[in-house]
Every structure is written in C-alpha cells, then in structure tokens.
Amino acid sequence: MIIKLMNQTFLSLAVAFLASTQVWSKNFAQHFGQDSTYQQHLNLRYGPAEGNGNLLDLYLPLTHSANTRLIIYVHGGSWKWGSKNDFPKILINNLTAKGYGVAAINYRLLREGKNRFPAQIEDLKNVIAFLTAQASTYGYNGNEFALLGVSAGAHLSLLYTYKHDAKKQIKTVIDIVGPTDLTDKVFRDNPTASGIINQFLGDVSPQAPIALEASPIYHLKKETGVPTIIFHGESDELVHVSQSxxxxxxxxxxGIRSQLELYPGETHEMRKSLFSIYTKLGVWLQQVYPAK
Structure with a gap:
C-alpha cells in the first residue's frame, strides 16, 4: 500500500522479495528447490489500457490440465509503482512444483492525477474475465482462483473479493500488509499514508463516500467473505497493524476461516520474515485451496 519515499527511492515488500541477501536466497533455494518447474506465457494483454498497464504473465506447471488451480499475484507499490515482475521466480518455481498455476498481473498505476480508484478494481475485473475465458486455451481451471496481494495489491485483492466477486470465483485471499480501512483516523493521520490515499481516491476527506467504497472491511459480510490469511509487522510504520x-x-x-500472523518488530517491508511468510502461505494454500 504506502511505500516510504527515502533518498529518491522507495522500499516495498515487492522489492524486498527480490532484494534479499545472497545467503537468504541460497537457503531458500535449498529448502524449496530452484529447478524450472513451469512453462510461461508472457505479456498477455487482458484489458484495453495502453502500454503495460493491462498485461499479465502466466506460469503453468509442466504437467497442467483443466484441473490446475491458479493463484493471481497482485503487486504492491502505493498504487503508483511496482509491476508483475516483482513476483520472485523462486516462489513461482515452488508453487508450480506443487501443481499450481500463477498469473502475475500489472494494473494501471497512478500517474499525475490519472488512473485514480476505481481504475485498479476495473482492471482486476478484466483480469478475472480474461483468465476465465482463456482457461481452455492455456489449460487450467478458470472457474476459481486465489488472490495473493502485497500492500496495495493486498488492498485490491481484499476489496475485489469482498465487494466485486459476484460469481464467487475467489476461494481464498492471502493478504500481506494490506490496508483495510481507508477511513481510519490512525491510518490517515500518517502524513505519508494520507498523501498517497488522497492521490488514490482524489478526495482528502477520510469520511468521503469514496473512502468507504474503497475500504474492504466495510464490504466484508458473511456471504462475501472467503478464507483469508493475513501477514503484518507489528512495527509497520506505514500501514498500522490495527488495520489487519x-x-x-x-x-x-x-465465522469465516481466517489466520493472522503477526511479526513483532517488523516494519512494512517485512524483510526478516519473508521465509516464514512463504512457508506459511504454502501451508495455508494446501489447507484451503489445495492443488489438484
């Protein structure tokens, strides 16, 4: 969701996925394996937006079928930065080795007042429609999906599932440091967070109707909820842990199946806990959305 701008750069969990130390990467590879376990279809256009905003990459197990379940990755970056390329190939290897397909997506990013909310939700709708329609072409199950979102991407994943999934195709959401209430005073009192939210919504009032519309927690009901696992650092300086x-x-x-994984001392980037997150999300998927 909100990424702190420091020395003309920003840090995000998506960047942290790719910027971990060599030692950590080596240990992760030894644990999960690193041989290629997938075939790929890159830069598929799923919607009408110009440029790269409506492209996705599809990764399928070497042996895939109409029963292969897809996990859709929605990147973070304050709705302003990031791309489908942030998803680490080593995790794609791990998931496809277990029998899952992965779709890593781009969506339209905020650009000088353009592409404000709900552009990104419109893109998610187009993603789901495209993946549903193309299932027989590429060979996977196009009737149900899991959403895995980081920060801004987690916000979009939760909001789509709880408010916009009329066909009930989303079977589980993995929420990594995602904001859930854009009206929350504690959240909006953070100047960095508030500035980005104001750009995203185009309205500075925390109680504006659009802030309520864009807040996943207000659309969660018994009939709209799905199994949800949440990861959050208790020292998150940008998206307060109270959101999760x-x-x-x-x-x-x-009464909706859910799991909250808190990490004492961790900030928004969650750099020290990536291995734990990868492991626990794998266990969660096996329990609530097993590969077929």
Missing amino acids: KELYKKLQAL
Whole structure:
C-alpha cells in the first residue's frame, strides 16, 4: 500500500522479495528447490489500457490440465509503482512444483492525477474475465482462483473479493500488509499514508463516500467473505497493524476461516520474515485451496 519515499527511492515488500541477501536466497533455494518447474506465457494483454498497464504473465506447471488451480499475484507499490515482475521466480518455481498455476498481473498505476480508484478494481475485473475465458486455451481451471496481494495489491485483492466477486470465483485471499480501512483516523493521520490515499481516491476527506467504497472491511459480510490469511509487522510504520487486527476480528466474528500472523518488530517491508511468510502461505494454500 504506502511505500516510504527515502533518498529518491522507495522500499516495498515487492522489492524486498527480490532484494534479499545472497545467503537468504541460497537457503531458500535449498529448502524449496530452484529447478524450472513451469512453462510461461508472457505479456498477455487482458484489458484495453495502453502500454503495460493491462498485461499479465502466466506460469503453468509442466504437467497442467483443466484441473490446475491458479493463484493471481497482485503487486504492491502505493498504487503508483511496482509491476508483475516483482513476483520472485523462486516462489513461482515452488508453487508450480506443487501443481499450481500463477498469473502475475500489472494494473494501471497512478500517474499525475490519472488512473485514480476505481481504475485498479476495473482492471482486476478484466483480469478475472480474461483468465476465465482463456482457461481452455492455456489449460487450467478458470472457474476459481486465489488472490495473493502485497500492500496495495493486498488492498485490491481484499476489496475485489469482498465487494466485486459476484460469481464467487475467489476461494481464498492471502493478504500481506494490506490496508483495510481507508477511513481510519490512525491510518490517515500518517502524513505519508494520507498523501498517497488522497492521490488514490482524489478526495482528502477520510469520511468521503469514496473512502468507504474503497475500504474492504466495510464490504466484508458473511456471504462475501472467503478464507483469508493475513501477514503484518507489528512495527509497520506505514500501514498500522490495527488495520489487519480489525479485519481479523471481523472475520472471526463472522465465522469465516481466517489466520493472522503477526511479526513483532517488523516494519512494512517485512524483510526478516519473508521465509516464514512463504512457508506459511504454502501451508495455508494446501489447507484451503489445495492443488489438484
């Protein structure tokens, strides 16, 4: 969601995925394996936006079929930065080795007042429609999907699932440091967060109707909820951890299967906990969305 601008650069979980130390990467590869386990279809155009905004990459197991389930990756970057290329190939290897397909997507990014919300939700709708329609062409299950979102991408994943998934195709959401309530005073009192949200929504009022419309927690109901796992650092300086705690509290109250993984001392980038996140999301998928 919100990425702190420092020395003309920004840090995000998506960047952290790719910028981990060589030692960590070596250990991860030894644990999960690193041989290529997939075939790829790159830069498929799923929507009408110009440039790269409506492209996706599709990765399928070497042996895939109409039963192969897809995981859709939605990148982070304050709705302003990032791309489908942020998803680490080593995790694609791991997931495809287990029998999953992966679709890593771009969506339209904020650009000088352009592509404000709900452009990104419109893109997600087009992604789902495209992947549903193209299932027989590429060979996977186009009737159901999992969403894996990071930061801004987690926000979009939750909002799409809880508000816009009329066909109930999303079977689980993996939420990594995603904002859930864009009206929250604690969240909006953060100047960095508030500035980006104002650009995203085009309205500075926390209580504006569009802020409510864009907040996943207000659209979560018994009939719209799906199994949801949440990862968050307790020292997140940008998306306050209360955002995840409140979502988990509501999921539990509604009786929707959910899991909250908190990491003491971790900031928004979650750099020290990537291995734990990868491992736990793999276990979660096996439980609620097993590969077929």
